[in-house]
Amino acid sequence: MIEIIGIIFIIIGLLFNLLGCIGLNRLPDVYSRLQATTKCVTLGTCSILFGAFLIKGISTTGVKALLTIVFLLLTSPVAAHAVARGAHKSGVKLWEKSVCDQYAEDDK
Amino acid sequence: MGKRLVLFIFSFLTWLILTWPVDLQHIIVGLAVAVFIAAVSGGLFIQRVHHFRQPTRYLWFCYYIPVFLWECLKANIDVALRVLNPRLPINPGIVKVRTTLKSDTGLTFLANSITLTPGTFCIDINAKEGILYIHWLNVLTKDTEQATQLIVTKFENILKRIFE
Numbered sequence: 396m397i398e399i400i401g402i403i404f405i406i407i408g409l410l411f412n413l414l415g416c417i418g419l420n421r422l423p424d425v426y427s428r429l430q431a432t433t434k435c436v437t438l439g440t441c442s443i444l445f446g447a448f449l450i451k452g453i454s455t456t457g458v459k460a461l462l463t464i465v466f467l468l469l470t471s472p473v474a475a476h477a478v479a480r481g482a483h484k485s486g487v488k489l490w491e492k493s494v495c496d497q498y499a500e501d502d503k
Numbered sequence: 504m505g506k507r508l509v510l511f512i513f514s515f516l517t518w519l520i521l522t523w524p525v526d527l528q529h530i531i532v533g534l535a536v537a538v539f540i541a542a543v544s545g546g547l548f549i550q551r552v553h554h555f556r557q558p559t560r561y562l563w564f565c566y567y568i569p570v571f572l573w574e575c576l577k578a579n580i581d582v583a584l585r586v587l588n589p590r591l592p593i594n595p596g597i598v599k600v601r602t603t604l605k606s607d608t609g610l611t612f613l614a615n616s617i618t619l620t621p622g623t624f625c626i627d628i629n630a631k632e633g634i635l636y637i638h639w640l641n642v643l644t645k646d647t648e649q650a651t652q653l654i655v656t657k658f659e660n661i662l663k664r665i666f667e
Contacts, residue, residue, distance in 0.1 A: 411579060418586035426638045427595050430624055431582055437619060438579045458523040472618035472625070479626045479638065494596035495645050498626060498636040501599065 397449055404446030411439030424490040425482045433475040441467060505552035511541040550606070554666070563664045570661065574620040581622060585640065596642040597626060600651040602633045602659060609666035616658045623654055 418431025444460040444467075451457035489496055518533035519525055554560060585593055604610050607630075614625040614635065622640035629635075637654060644650055 414583040462520050472615040494642040496597045497599040498597045
Protein backbone atom coordinates (compact mmCIF):
# COMPACT_ATOMS: atom_id res chain seq x y z
CA MET A 396 0.00 0.00 0.00
CA ILE A 397 2.68 2.49 1.04
CA GLU A 398 4.58 1.65 -2.14
CA ILE A 399 1.59 2.63 -4.27
CA ILE A 400 1.38 6.00 -2.48
CA GLY A 401 5.12 6.44 -3.07
CA ILE A 402 4.70 5.73 -6.77
CA ILE A 403 1.82 8.22 -6.94
CA PHE A 404 4.11 10.87 -5.40
CA ILE A 405 6.81 10.06 -7.96
CA ILE A 406 4.31 10.37 -10.83
CA ILE A 407 3.07 13.75 -9.50
CA GLY A 408 6.70 14.86 -9.26
CA LEU A 409 7.44 13.86 -12.83
CA LEU A 410 4.31 15.69 -13.97
CA PHE A 411 5.40 18.91 -12.23
CA ASN A 412 8.90 18.61 -13.69
CA LEU A 413 7.36 18.22 -17.15
CA LEU A 414 5.20 21.33 -16.56
CA GLY A 415 8.31 23.21 -15.48
CA CYS A 416 10.01 22.29 -18.75
CA ILE A 417 6.95 23.33 -20.78
CA GLY A 418 6.99 26.63 -18.90
CA LEU A 419 10.68 27.06 -19.67
CA ASN A 420 9.84 26.80 -23.35
CA ARG A 421 6.66 28.86 -23.47
CA LEU A 422 7.32 31.85 -21.22
CA PRO A 423 8.82 34.96 -22.83
CA ASP A 424 11.81 36.18 -20.82
CA VAL A 425 14.50 35.08 -18.33
CA TYR A 426 12.58 36.16 -15.24
CA SER A 427 9.27 34.50 -16.13
CA ARG A 428 11.13 31.35 -17.10
CA LEU A 429 12.83 31.28 -13.74
CA GLN A 430 9.38 31.40 -12.15
CA ALA A 431 8.36 28.19 -13.90
CA THR A 432 11.64 26.40 -13.32
CA THR A 433 12.15 27.25 -9.65
CA LYS A 434 8.62 26.52 -8.53
CA CYS A 435 7.59 23.51 -10.57
CA VAL A 436 10.98 21.83 -10.63
CA THR A 437 11.61 22.31 -6.92
CA LEU A 438 8.26 20.86 -5.89
CA GLY A 439 8.49 18.16 -8.55
CA THR A 440 11.90 16.99 -7.41
CA CYS A 441 10.88 17.17 -3.74
CA SER A 442 7.84 15.06 -4.56
CA ILE A 443 9.98 12.44 -6.33
CA LEU A 444 12.34 12.31 -3.35
CA PHE A 445 9.42 12.02 -0.93
CA GLY A 446 8.04 9.15 -2.99
CA ALA A 447 11.44 7.45 -2.79
CA PHE A 448 11.38 7.96 0.99
CA LEU A 449 7.92 6.36 1.27
CA ILE A 450 9.02 3.34 -0.75
CA LYS A 451 12.33 2.84 1.04
CA GLY A 452 11.09 3.71 4.56
CA ILE A 453 13.50 4.84 7.28
CA SER A 454 16.62 3.31 5.76
CA THR A 455 19.94 4.58 4.41
CA THR A 456 18.38 5.70 1.15
CA GLY A 457 15.11 7.01 2.58
CA VAL A 458 16.63 9.28 5.20
CA LYS A 459 19.08 10.73 2.67
CA ALA A 460 16.13 11.52 0.40
CA LEU A 461 14.50 13.50 3.23
CA LEU A 462 17.72 15.39 3.91
CA THR A 463 18.01 16.21 0.21
CA ILE A 464 14.52 17.75 0.28
CA VAL A 465 15.62 20.13 3.04
CA PHE A 466 18.77 21.16 1.17
CA LEU A 467 16.86 21.59 -2.08
CA LEU A 468 14.27 23.87 -0.45
CA LEU A 469 17.07 25.96 1.06
CA THR A 470 19.31 26.27 -1.99
CA SER A 471 17.08 26.35 -5.08
CA PRO A 472 15.51 29.79 -4.34
CA VAL A 473 18.99 31.18 -3.68
CA ALA A 474 20.16 29.95 -7.08
CA ALA A 475 17.12 31.51 -8.77
CA HIS A 476 17.78 34.78 -6.97
CA ALA A 477 21.43 34.76 -8.06
CA VAL A 478 20.56 34.08 -11.71
CA ALA A 479 17.84 36.76 -11.77
CA ARG A 480 19.98 39.41 -10.07
CA GLY A 481 22.92 38.61 -12.34
CA ALA A 482 20.70 38.85 -15.41
CA HIS A 483 19.25 42.18 -14.29
CA LYS A 484 22.65 43.67 -13.42
CA SER A 485 24.07 42.66 -16.79
CA GLY A 486 21.20 44.38 -18.57
CA VAL A 487 18.87 41.60 -19.69
CA LYS A 488 15.58 43.30 -20.60
CA LEU A 489 12.18 42.29 -19.32
CA TRP A 490 9.54 41.12 -21.78
CA GLU A 491 8.22 44.12 -23.77
CA LYS A 492 4.68 43.69 -22.41
CA SER A 493 5.87 43.80 -18.79
CA VAL A 494 3.94 46.16 -16.59
CA CYS A 495 6.65 47.83 -14.54
CA ASP A 496 10.27 47.55 -13.44
CA GLN A 497 10.68 49.34 -10.14
CA TYR A 498 14.06 47.70 -9.60
CA ALA A 499 15.58 49.51 -12.58
CA GLU A 500 14.00 52.79 -11.42
CA ASP A 501 15.65 52.50 -8.00
CA ASP A 502 18.96 51.25 -9.31
CA LYS A 503 19.88 54.48 -11.10
CA MET B 504 31.27 29.51 23.12
CA GLY B 505 27.49 29.22 22.84
CA LYS B 506 27.61 29.92 19.10
CA ARG B 507 30.06 27.09 18.56
CA LEU B 508 28.00 24.70 20.66
CA VAL B 509 24.84 25.34 18.65
CA LEU B 510 26.73 24.93 15.37
CA PHE B 511 28.30 21.74 16.72
CA ILE B 512 24.87 20.28 17.52
CA PHE B 513 23.51 21.21 14.09
CA SER B 514 26.42 19.74 12.14
CA PHE B 515 26.50 16.60 14.29
CA LEU B 516 22.78 15.96 13.74
CA THR B 517 23.15 16.54 9.99
CA TRP B 518 26.07 14.12 9.94
CA LEU B 519 24.03 11.47 11.77
CA ILE B 520 21.15 11.80 9.31
CA LEU B 521 23.57 11.67 6.39
CA THR B 522 25.23 8.47 7.61
CA TRP B 523 22.06 6.72 8.81
CA PRO B 524 21.85 4.09 10.43
CA VAL B 525 23.62 5.32 13.55
CA ASP B 526 26.55 3.24 14.77
CA LEU B 527 29.67 3.79 16.84
CA GLN B 528 32.10 4.45 13.95
CA HIS B 529 29.85 7.12 12.46
CA ILE B 530 29.38 8.78 15.84
CA ILE B 531 33.14 8.98 16.46
CA VAL B 532 33.94 10.39 12.99
CA GLY B 533 30.92 12.68 13.25
CA LEU B 534 32.10 14.09 16.57
CA ALA B 535 35.51 14.85 15.07
CA VAL B 536 34.01 16.50 11.96
CA ALA B 537 31.49 18.53 13.96
CA VAL B 538 34.17 19.77 16.38
CA PHE B 539 36.34 20.77 13.41
CA ILE B 540 33.48 22.64 11.71
CA ALA B 541 32.48 24.40 14.92
CA ALA B 542 36.09 25.40 15.61
CA VAL B 543 36.78 26.72 12.09
CA SER B 544 33.54 28.56 11.30
CA GLY B 545 32.34 29.26 14.86
CA GLY B 546 30.90 32.77 14.84
CA LEU B 547 29.98 33.00 11.16
CA PHE B 548 26.54 31.44 11.08
CA ILE B 549 24.85 31.91 14.40
CA GLN B 550 24.56 35.42 15.74
CA ARG B 551 22.10 35.40 18.63
CA VAL B 552 22.43 32.27 20.74
CA HIS B 553 19.70 33.14 23.26
CA HIS B 554 17.08 32.57 20.54
CA PHE B 555 17.80 28.85 20.62
CA ARG B 556 16.71 28.64 24.26
CA GLN B 557 13.18 29.95 23.62
CA PRO B 558 10.76 27.07 22.94
CA THR B 559 7.99 29.24 21.43
CA ARG B 560 10.25 29.89 18.42
CA TYR B 561 10.36 26.16 17.66
CA LEU B 562 6.57 25.92 17.93
CA TRP B 563 6.13 28.82 15.48
CA PHE B 564 8.59 27.12 13.14
CA CYS B 565 6.48 23.94 13.25
CA TYR B 566 3.44 26.07 12.37
CA TYR B 567 5.35 27.77 9.56
CA ILE B 568 6.19 24.51 7.74
CA PRO B 569 2.59 23.45 6.84
CA VAL B 570 1.64 27.06 5.95
CA PHE B 571 4.66 27.22 3.66
CA LEU B 572 4.00 23.83 2.05
CA TRP B 573 0.37 24.77 1.35
CA GLU B 574 1.40 28.05 -0.29
CA CYS B 575 4.06 26.18 -2.25
CA LEU B 576 1.49 23.73 -3.61
CA LYS B 577 -0.88 26.56 -4.57
CA ALA B 578 2.02 28.30 -6.32
CA ASN B 579 2.77 25.27 -8.41
CA ILE B 580 -0.80 24.69 -9.52
CA ASP B 581 -1.15 28.39 -10.34
CA VAL B 582 2.00 28.49 -12.47
CA ALA B 583 1.15 25.16 -14.10
CA LEU B 584 -2.30 26.40 -15.15
CA ARG B 585 -0.83 29.59 -16.60
CA VAL B 586 1.78 27.65 -18.54
CA LEU B 587 -0.75 25.20 -19.95
CA ASN B 588 -3.28 27.87 -20.91
CA PRO B 589 -3.00 28.42 -24.70
CA ARG B 590 -3.39 32.21 -24.32
CA LEU B 591 -0.56 32.37 -21.73
CA PRO B 592 -2.29 34.80 -19.29
CA ILE B 593 0.73 36.48 -17.74
CA ASN B 594 1.29 40.08 -16.81
CA PRO B 595 4.85 40.25 -15.49
CA GLY B 596 6.71 43.06 -13.78
CA ILE B 597 9.08 43.90 -10.96
CA VAL B 598 7.53 45.51 -7.89
CA LYS B 599 8.97 46.82 -4.67
CA VAL B 600 7.76 45.66 -1.26
CA ARG B 601 8.70 46.60 2.28
CA THR B 602 9.56 44.33 5.16
CA THR B 603 10.10 45.00 8.83
CA LEU B 604 12.38 42.01 9.33
CA LYS B 605 15.96 42.92 10.17
CA SER B 606 17.93 39.74 10.87
CA ASP B 607 19.82 37.99 8.07
CA THR B 608 18.21 34.63 8.75
CA GLY B 609 14.73 36.14 8.80
CA LEU B 610 15.31 37.95 5.50
CA THR B 611 16.73 34.82 3.90
CA PHE B 612 13.73 32.75 4.93
CA LEU B 613 11.35 35.47 3.79
CA ALA B 614 13.03 35.73 0.37
CA ASN B 615 13.08 31.95 -0.03
CA SER B 616 9.41 31.66 0.95
CA ILE B 617 8.45 34.40 -1.50
CA THR B 618 10.41 32.69 -4.26
CA LEU B 619 8.60 29.40 -3.75
CA THR B 620 5.07 30.86 -3.56
CA PRO B 621 2.49 31.98 -6.13
CA GLY B 622 3.93 33.81 -9.11
CA THR B 623 6.49 35.80 -7.16
CA PHE B 624 10.21 35.58 -6.77
CA CYS B 625 12.77 37.70 -5.06
CA ILE B 626 15.38 39.44 -7.24
CA ASP B 627 17.22 41.64 -4.78
CA ILE B 628 17.19 42.76 -1.18
CA ASN B 629 18.07 46.12 0.25
CA ALA B 630 18.53 45.08 3.86
CA LYS B 631 19.30 48.57 5.17
CA GLU B 632 15.96 50.04 4.12
CA GLY B 633 14.04 46.77 4.35
CA ILE B 634 13.09 46.67 0.66
CA LEU B 635 12.61 43.55 -1.43
CA TYR B 636 12.42 43.63 -5.23
CA ILE B 637 9.95 41.01 -6.40
CA HIS B 638 9.34 39.72 -9.91
CA TRP B 639 5.61 39.07 -10.11
CA LEU B 640 4.20 36.88 -12.86
CA ASN B 641 0.77 38.52 -12.63
CA VAL B 642 1.07 42.07 -11.32
CA LEU B 643 -2.12 42.96 -9.43
CA THR B 644 -0.96 46.30 -8.06
CA LYS B 645 2.03 48.60 -8.58
CA ASP B 646 1.56 50.26 -5.21
CA THR B 647 4.24 49.29 -2.67
CA GLU B 648 1.88 49.13 0.32
CA GLN B 649 -0.75 46.98 -1.37
CA ALA B 650 1.87 44.68 -2.84
CA THR B 651 3.37 44.29 0.63
CA GLN B 652 -0.05 43.30 1.97
CA LEU B 653 -0.53 40.73 -0.78
CA ILE B 654 2.91 39.15 -0.87
CA VAL B 655 4.83 39.67 2.35
CA THR B 656 2.47 39.96 5.30
CA LYS B 657 1.35 36.37 5.72
CA PHE B 658 4.91 35.08 6.05
CA GLU B 659 6.30 38.09 7.83
CA ASN B 660 3.98 37.71 10.82
CA ILE B 661 5.16 34.16 11.40
CA LEU B 662 8.84 34.72 10.62
CA LYS B 663 8.96 37.70 12.96
CA ARG B 664 8.04 35.42 15.84
CA ILE B 665 10.69 32.87 14.83
CA PHE B 666 13.73 34.93 13.99
CA GLU B 667 13.40 38.43 15.41
